[in-house]
Amino acid sequence: MKREICVLGTGRMGSSIVRTLLNHGYSTNVWNRTRAKCEPLIAAGAKSSLNLQDVIEPTDIIFVNVLDYAASDTLLKRDGIPSLLAGKTVVQLTSGSPRLAREDATWVGAQGADYLDGAIMATPDFIGRPDAALLYSGGPGPPMKPMSLYS
Numbered sequence: 835m836k837r838e839i840c841v842l843g844t845g846r847m848g849s850s851i852v853r854t855l856l857n858h859g860y861s862t863n864v865w866n867r868t869r870a871k872c873e874p875l876i877a878a879g880a881k882s883s884l885n886l887q888d889v890i891e892p893t894d895i896i897f898v899n900v901l902d903y904a905a906s907d908t909l910l911k912r913d914g915i916p917s918l919l920a921g922k923t924v925v926q927l928t929s930g931s932p933r934l935a936r937e938d939a940t941w942v943g944a945q946g947a948d949y950l951d952g953a954i955m956a957t958p959d960f961i962g963r964p965d966a967a968l969l970y971s972g973g974p975g976p977p978m979k980p981m982s983l984y985s
């Protein structure tokens with residue numbers, strides 16, 4: 835069974851990730867600071883809520899793709915969110931430095947969640963295509979079933 839995913843941040847890159855997940859049959863919840871950017875994704879089949887907790891709670895994989903790690907912190911460290919993370923996997927796709935990635939991994943691990951940090955080596959138009967490379971790094975954690983976005 836495909837797992838429930840949420841994507842926090844539906845800017846240019848986040849929206850492309852969401853559309854790719856939807857196109858491949860993943861049940862995808864979305865949240866964005868500026869609500870209007872969620873609307874076309876909801877029309878395309880994404881689920882959403884104004885309440886960030888309601889978006890994160892039912893999912894097991896949380897993709898984060900916002901401007902920077904400071905913006906990511908305002909979401910993941912918001913009141914009521916850290917206690918929801920245990921048992922989930924956070925996939926941090928926001929651009930940042932190795933130091934920020936290590937700090938994020940330590941903090942997310944302390945909440946009882948698994949952490950992957952990804953670097954997107956593509957522009958939004960290429961997401962979901964075989965020539966889009968995403969580099970991931972993270973701790974051992976339990977093995978994740980590979981998620982292919984190619985048919």
Ligand SMILES: NC(=O)c1ccc[n+]([C@@H]2O[C@H](COP(=O)([O-])OP(=O)(O)OC[C@H]3O[C@@H](n4cnc5c(N)ncnc54)[C@H](OP(=O)(O)O)[C@@H]3O)[C@@H](O)[C@H]2O)c1
Nearest residue numbers: 843844845846847848867868900901905928929954957958
């Ligand atoms: N575009 C690319 O080609 C590309 C390639 C590789 C990596 N990336 C990385 O992907 C990430 C997103 O890039 P993008 O191109 O999608 O940028 P974008 O279109 O400017 O989107 C930025 C996103 O960050 C959100 N955001 C900014 N400040 C925030 C805050 N303080 N609190 C909550 N949300 C905040 C924005 O929300 P609002 O809509 O409310 O402003 C929006 O969802 C960046 O880290 C970027 O470096 C992008």
